[in-house]
Amino acid sequence: EADIYQTPRYLVIGTGKKITLECSQTMGHDKMYWYQQDPGMELHLIHYSYGVNSTEKGDLSSESTVSRIRTEHFPLTLESARPSHTSQYLCASSDLQGSTYNEQFFGPGTRLTVL
């Protein structure tokens, strides 16, 4: 079973607040990802990381930022939340070295609602 965790699972917050969505994995994976998923829609890659101190923007422009100070931890921060940020955020990881088929392991997601 995949060991990738996200907190909080659900968050309702007011406009203008700063929030950090946490993601941790205990598998020692090098690659980590953040996806944004609106209900009934496809996943959009918003950030990814190859390893410690590596962060890149994904395909979908996002006002969020990420950091990768430790291998196991990949938090996502919104400095000033807006209603347009309401969505589900999925964190995933994969093993750069060991996997032969690039399987991504997903966390349970954080459902964010900005009022």
Next chain:
Amino acid sequence: GEDVEQSLFLSVREGDSSVINCTYTDSSSTYLYWYKQEPGAGLQLLTYIFSNMDMKQDQRLTVLLNKKDKHLSLRIADTQTGDSAIYFCAANTGGFKTIFGAGTRLFVKA
């Protein structure tokens, strides 16, 4: 860039077979995947197939790949109510990026 498309809904009766279809655009896609997402959960890899394979079977699941038409399908035999979920088709060209489809909602009627 890669685009992955799949139909949004499928409804079947319990015990019937379900077939979920997917098309992709990048012929250099090396790995093709089917992920399952249950309500309130993340995605979980169901099965995958390499581009040099035509078919892969894993218990009730059969994946068919038509490289010429860039078409992938997932067949679930003897569909159960527990199979109700969203099924995502995804493609990877061997790099870091995996492109996901919008997901097919499978409804299983008892």
